[in-house]
Amino acid sequence: MxxxxxxxxxxxxxxxxxxxxxxxxxxxxxxxxxxxxxxxxxxxxxxxxxxxxxxxxxxxxxxxxxxxxxxxxxxxxxxxxxxxxxxxxxxxxxxxxxxxxxxxxxxxxxxxxxxxxxxxxxxxxxxxxxxxxxxxxxxxxxxxxxxRELPGLEADGDLVWTYKHALMPKRMPKKLLVIGSGAIGIEFASFFNTLGADTTVVEVMDRVLPVEDAEISAFAKKSFVKQGMKIMEKSTVKKLDRAKGKVTAHIEAGGKTETMEFDTVISAVGIxxxxxxxxxxxxxxxxxxxxxxxxxxxxxxxxxxxxxxxxxxxxxxxxxxxxxxxxxxxxxxxxxxxxxxxNSIAGCTYCHPQVASVGLTEAKAKEAGHEVKVGRFPFIGNGKAIALGEAEGMIKTVFDAKTGELLGAHMVGAEVTELIQGYVVGRSLETTEGELMETVFPHPTLSEMMHEAVLDAYGRALHI
The missing domain is CATH 3.50.50.60 (FAD/NAD(P)-binding domain)
Structure with a gap:
């Protein structure tokens, strides 16, 4: 042929x-x-x-x-x-x-x-x-x-799930272990936890959502814990003992290993x-x-x-x-x-509360040799957030102190996955703090917090 x-x-x-x-x-x-x-x-x-x-x-x-x-x-x-x-x-x-x-x-x-x-x-x-x-x-x-499948933690579709099994669950987990707290892990943890599963998240790095800015990770973790999740950082699942209807996980943290029992495990350890x-x-x-x-x-x-x-x-x-x-x-x-x-590609995580970011974290900006100016604005200071009943969250901006370049923006809270694009456009237009300050943001919107977080970096915030 x-x-x-x-x-x-x-x-x-x-x-x-x-x-x-x-x-x-x-x-x-x-x-x-x-x-x-x-x-x-x-x-x-x-x-x-x-x-x-x-x-x-x-x-x-x-x-x-x-x-x-x-x-x-x-x-x-x-x-x-x-x-x-x-x-x-x-x-x-x-x-x-x-x-x-x-x-x-x-x-x-x-x-x-x-x-x-x-x-x-x-x-x-x-x-x-x-x-x-x-x-x-x-x-x-x-x-x-x-x-990615780790040896000993392979999915079987019954007790141990990948994202595919978790998308079409045969049953509602009662006691759930999620291995990995990147976007996939934390989204499934959020979904099943909200529906009533007793959820534990194990993360090998020193914080959940490890690619995010440290302050945003800490804020998100606090929210997750408040919702009843158990978060274990700097921890590794060494092995899983599978029995009928239950899994015993051997979790190592700080040199000590403890065993915990679950009925379902979701493995989300990368791709x-x-x-x-x-x-x-x-x-x-x-x-x-x-x-x-x-x-x-x-x-x-x-x-x-x-x-x-x-x-x-x-x-x-x-x-x-x-x-x-x-x-x-x-x-x-x-x-x-x-x-x-x-660096100009935004990352969005749709857990509750949502997380979104673009550019450098504060730590990465400093590592790269930038002298930085950092602004923050809390959801509690925004009229629309309070009217929506979503007063938990924050927006953080990172600028180069010398040039005014917007190096990064980091958010946690309601609808931040929709807000982040404003900063993405700003970065692709090579915006400095001056242009962002002179931009008129509509009221009442959540987007006003983006303005305030810029103003705050320069000691000019109006509503805190």
């Missing part, structure tokens, strides 16, 4: 791959995309989107319990876990189907199957009907990543890139700790082969993958895009 030739072939249809394909098609390229499982990848099917749907249910449930505060009455409050999960799956399905529609609309040829790269410029796809041979001068790897069985090594692609090594333009060093998204390393965020996809499609089409600055 003759090989089919394309201007660009994308392997993987997650938020990196499908966006790369769309941008390529917009630029007039003849594009093929290969996907082995679900259009939309992990993000739409097993990650960002369905978890947000679950967390929204938990948030509404939490608010129902607070009805009295708002002068409302709600009796017999309860939940149906199956219905909560069903809603989440429905949301995922709707969006996943939408991706198929976008491929058709943009005249992108879709192949459902397993891809390998037998030689440079060639992709072999094993489909239900046999093997298709595709050729192109430009191939984009967007194969994503999967949950590994999907780099196997593609034929990358034979092509001469450099792989470092399960991630493809690339330059700032996502080039692999093998002519015409690019890698984007999770497979190309941190930060492991869908929006980073999409942006890289656009950049690579533009490169392939002969344009001159700017490389992505990882």
């Amino acid at each position: 003759a090989a089919k030739s394309f201007d660009m072939i994308v392997i993987g249809a997650g938020p990196g791959g499908y966006v790369a394909a769309i941008r390529g098609a917009q630029l007039g390229l003849n594009v093929a995309i290969v996907e082995r499982e679900h259009m939309g990848g992990i993000c739409l099917n097993w990650g960002c989107i369905p978890t947000k749907a679950l967390l929204r249910s938990a948030e509404v449930f939490h608010l129902m319990h607070r009805a009295k505060e708002f002068g409302l009455k709600a009796d017999g409050i309860g939940y149906d876990l199956d219905a909560v999960v069903q809603r989440s799956r429905g949301v995922a399905k709707q969006l996943s189907g939408g991706i198929g529609h976008l491929m058709k609309k943009n005249k992108i040829t879709t192949f459902m199957g397993e891809a390998t790269l037998p030689k440079k410029g060639t992709v072999s796809v094993k489909t239900d009907k046999g093997t298709e041979e595709l050729t192109s001068k430009a191939i984009v790897l967007a194969t994503g990543a999967r949950a 590994v890139g999907n780099v196997e069985n593609l034929g990358l090594e034979a092509l001469g692609v450099k792989i470092d700790r399960t991630h493809v090594v690339t330059d700032e333009y996502c080039r692999t060093g093998v002519d015409g082969l690019y890698a984007i998204g999770d497979i190309a390393g941190a930060p492991w965020l869908a929006h980073k993958a999409s942006h890289e996809g656009v950049m690579v499609a533009e490169l392939i089409a002969g344009k001159h895009p700017h490389p992505i600055k990882p």
Whole structure:
């Protein structure tokens, strides 16, 4: 069978791959995309989107319990876990189907199957009907990543879960252990804790949400503990003894090991890139700790082969993958895009309270040799936050004392995942404190706190 030739072939249809394909098609390229499982990848099917749907249910449930505060009455409050999960799956399905529609609309040829790269410029796809041979001068790897499994802590889907099992729980955990307090771990801890699970989070680093600014981590931890979570920092789960209906975890902290019993364990200890069985090594692609090594333009060093998204390393965020996809499609089409600055990519965690940040933490800014000015503003000083009944939270800004450059912004509280973008735009426009101070923020909004946190860095806050 003759090989089919394309201007660009994308392997993987997650938020990196499908966006790369769309941008390529917009630029007039003849594009093929290969996907082995679900259009939309992990993000739409097993990650960002369905978890947000679950967390929204938990948030509404939490608010129902607070009805009295708002002068409302709600009796017999309860939940149906199956219905909560069903809603989440429905949301995922709707969006996943939408991706198929976008491929058709943009005249992108879709192949459902397993891809390998037998030689440079060639992709072999094993489909239900046999093997298709595709050729192109430009191939984009967007194969994503999967949950990291630690020896002895492997998931079994019954007592020990990965994020996939946690998204479609067979039962409601009564006593839950979450291993890892990054975004995935803390979001599931937040969801199950809100629905009534007795939740313990174990984190190997010295604080929860270890990539966040230390003050924000401390604030979030206080909120989690207040909600009944048990947080164990600088702790390691050494092994799990599995028995019928229960798991005994051996947890080491400060040189001592204690055992604790749980009925469910969620392992969220990071991810590994999907780099196997593609034929990358034979092509001469450099792989470092399960991630493809690339330059700032996502080039692999093998002519015409690019890698984007999770497979190309941190930060492991869908929006980073999409942006890289656009950049690579533009490169392939002969344009001159700017490389992505990882420091200007925001991270968002949808636990309760939400956490969002961009740029350098205060500690990292000092480490990098900056003299800093730091501003803070609490939610309790904001009219909209009090009216919403969400007076717990804070916004923190970090500026370079000499130049006024906004080095970083860090937030914890209601809706901060929506607010952070204001600072992201500010950073991409290379804003200084002067412009931010002169910006008029609408009232009453939560965004006014962003203004106040800037003013506070310069001793000019008005409402504290």
